[in-house]
Amino acid sequence: MPSADRRLEPRRKPRQVRAELTRDRILTAAAHVFAESGYAAGTTNRIAERARVSIGSLYQYFPNKDAILAELLVRHIDRGTWTGADELDLSPGTLEATVRALVRDAIDNHSDDPALLRVMIEEAPVSQELRDTIDRHGKQRTAQVLDVVVRHPDVHVGDPAVAAEMILLTVEINTHKFMADRGTTPVETFEDELVAMVTRYLRGDR
Amino acid sequence: MPSADRRLEPRRKPRQVRAELTRDRILTAAAHVFAESGYAAGTTNRIAERARVSIGSLYQYFPNKDAILAELLVRHIDRGTWTGADELDLSPGTLEATVRALVRDAIDNHSDDPALLRVMIEEAPVSQELRDTIDRHGKQRTAQVLDVVVRHPDVHVGDPAVAAEMILLTVEINTHKFMADRGTTPVETFEDELVAMVTRYLRGDR
DNA sequence: GACTATTGTGAGCATTAGCTCAGCTAATTT
DNA sequence: AAATTAGCTGAGCTAATGCTCACAATAGTC
Numbered sequence: 001m002p003s004a005d006r007r008l009e010p011r012r013k014p015r016q017v018r019a020e021l022t023r024d025r026i027l028t029a030a031a032h033v034f035a036e037s038g039y040a041a042g043t044t045n046r047i048a049e050r051a052r053v054s055i056g057s058l059y060q061y062f063p064n065k066d067a068i069l070a071e072l073l074v075r076h077i078d079r080g081t082w083t084g085a086d087e088l089d090l091s092p093g094t095l096e097a098t099v100r101a102l103v104r105d106a107i108d109n110h111s112d113d114p115a116l117l118r119v120m121i122e123e124a125p126v127s128q129e130l131r132d133t134i135d136r137h138g139k140q141r142t143a144q145v146l147d148v149v150v151r152h153p154d155v156h157v158g159d160p161a162v163a164a165e166m167i168l169l170t171v172e173i174n175t176h177k178f179m180a181d182r183g184t185t186p187v188e189t190f191e192d193e194l195v196a197m198v199t200r201y202l203r204g205d206r
Numbered sequence: 207m208p209s210a211d212r213r214l215e216p217r218r219k220p221r222q223v224r225a226e227l228t229r230d231r232i233l234t235a236a237a238h239v240f241a242e243s244g245y246a247a248g249t250t251n252r253i254a255e256r257a258r259v260s261i262g263s264l265y266q267y268f269p270n271k272d273a274i275l276a277e278l279l280v281r282h283i284d285r286g287t288w289t290g291a292d293e294l295d296l297s298p299g300t301l302e303a304t305v306r307a308l309v310r311d312a313i314d315n316h317s318d319d320p321a322l323l324r325v326m327i328e329e330a331p332v333s334q335e336l337r338d339t340i341d342r343h344g345k346q347r348t349a350q351v352l353d354v355v356v357r358h359p360d361v362h363v364g365d366p367a368v369a370a371e372m373i374l375l376t377v378e379i380n381t382h383k384f385m386a387d388r389g390t391t392p393v394e395t396f397e398d399e400l401v402a403m404v405t406r407y408l409r410g411d412r
Numbered sequence: 413g414a415c416t417a418t419t420g421t422g423a424g425c426a427t428t429a430g431c432t433c434a435g436c437t438a439a440t441t442t
Numbered sequence: 443a444a445a446t447t448a449g450c451t452g453a454g455c456t457a458a459t460g461c462t463c464a465c466a467a468t469a470g471t472c
Contacts, residue, residue: 012419016469019419040331043459054421059461123331125246162391162399166380170403173379174372185368193368197376200410201403218448222439225449249429260451265431 009067012060023061025051027075030068035116039069039123070130073120077137080109081144095154096199102145102167103194106175107187114179121176142168149202156204167198218266229267231257233281236274241322245275245329276336279326283343286315287350294354301360305405308351308373309397312381320385327382348374355408362410373404 014020029051033042044065048055062068089098110117126134146164149155157163171194178190220226235257239248250271254261268274295304316323332340352370355361363369377400384396 015418018469022419038331044461045459048422055461056422056463057420060419065460125244125329125331158398158402159391159395162395165383166399166403169380169383170376174375177375185365189365189368192364193372196364196410197372197403197407200406204402204406221448224439228449250431251429254452261431262433262452263450266449271430 009063014061019061022051022053022057026053026058026061027068027071029053031072031113031116034069034072034119035113039119039125042119044068066125066127066130069120069124070133072116073124073130074133074137076109076117076120077134077141080105081140090148090152092153095152095202096195098148098152099199099202100191100195103171103175103191103198106171107179107191110175110179117176118180122180138168152202155202157202163202167201170194171198220267225267228257228259228263231259232264232267233274233277235259237278237319237322240275240278240325241319245325245331248325250274272331272333272336275326275330276339278322279330279336280339280343282315282323282326283340283347286311287346296354296358298359301358301409302401302405304354304358305408306397306401309377309381309400309404312377313385313393313397316381316385323382324386328386344374358408361408363408369408373407376400377404 014023026047030042030047033047033050036042037046044058045055047068048058051058062071142164145168146160149157149160149164149167174190174194178185178187220229232253236248236253239253239256242248243252250264251261253274254264257264268277348370351374352366355363355366355370355373380396380400384391384393
């Protein structure tokens with residue numbers, strides 16, 4: 001294992017459609033392999049094999065294994081970006097509904113491929129570089145939530161900025177944990193409790 | 207990297223004091239090495255070197271690298287077990303204080319060695335076996351929290367069991383995140399917000 | 413068709429980590 | 443003080459993975 005290049009940028013960018021396709025095939029294959037075997041056992045050779053692409057091609061578009069994971073992670077995060085954020089209802093009495101929408105989003109995002117998510121969140125080594133990338137992509141979401149926290153009339157918290165970050169992390173992680181090892185608890189129960197937690201916190205009256 | 211023995215039990219248990227000492231030296235060294243270099247780069251040879259112990263000795267007490275991490279993790283968890291749980295105040299109006307105690311515990315536990323904690327939580331590969339061990343040790347805490355949730359007169363939540371697990375995860379993770387990359391926010395602010403979140407959730411009035 | 417740019421190939425190298433084991437030293441027991 | 447048990451050593455083996463690079467194939471352009 002040579003000391004890997006820590007850069008996440010590829011050495012070549014796709015210019016033709018077939019290249020774009022190869023790239024996608026690699027990513028899809030990587031998702032499957034990681035989900036099935038975990039990060040360490042998900043070798044680049046296996047990924048290439050599964051994608052029916054030569055290992056050389058893989059290294060055309062991804063400088064190293066971590067970069068593949070990074071891309072998958074970023075895709076997950078970006079997929080979670082709140083689409084209907086513009087037409088947010090800021091009238092009194094709608095707080096719970098807004099929070100519920102946020103929670104539902106998270107649950108949906110974690111429904112697709114819990115195994116892959118587990119690998120990415122629990123098993124993958126997170127470099128400083130990757131952490132920065134994640135933060136950058138998370139900023140958008142934090143901003144959206146912060147916007148609600150600041151502008152919604154029903155919200156009463158001490159420090160909106162801290163609140164926004166706390167809420168996002170809490171929703172994300174709890175959802176992940178719940179989806180990763182489902183017990184006997186129905187999703188609805190979980191959803192209700194999580195919504196209750198966040199809503200009551202935000203509402204903040206005693 | 208030979209396919210590692212997945213067992214976490216050592217091949218020999220210390221019988222003499224000097225052996226116990228060697229074991230401790232290894233663990234302490236491992237904590238340092240992991241904290242400094244991360245999990246992947248924290249090789250067993252470097253750990254042994256740092257502990258001034260031969261690599262052979264290391265493998266007397268730990269069957270593989272993961273086992274060392276497992277022990278460190280378990281120690282962290284066990285250290286967090288609520289000591290004063292017996293004399294819990296269950297009279298009305300004391301809920302916030304109880305929650306604050308829980309949060310303070312978490313903060314204290316993460317103050318010692320944030321770097322190591324980050325490696326253990328974010329970077330370390332978590333096998334099924336290790337996950338089970340963690341769960342087992344976490345059970346005690348969940349039980350304690352569940353006890354409060356069920357018995358305290360001020361608590362009103364839909365599903366106490368779900369609530370207990372959610373609270374623990376939320377407090378642990380938020381504390382970890384906060385301590386891992388301290389921004390400009392003072393600890394007190396963070397503490398207050400986290401306490402508010404949990405307390406308001408538990409109190410459950412609207 | 414000729415020429416260039418882009419994309420794809422895969423055997424195998426370089427590296428490095430985890431771990432073993434044969435034999436030594438120290439403690440304990442008899 | 444001999445015998446036995448426990449503890450310690452470290453050179454080096456085994457295995458495997460990430461990754462390179464010289465070349466081949468395909469697509470695009472004139």
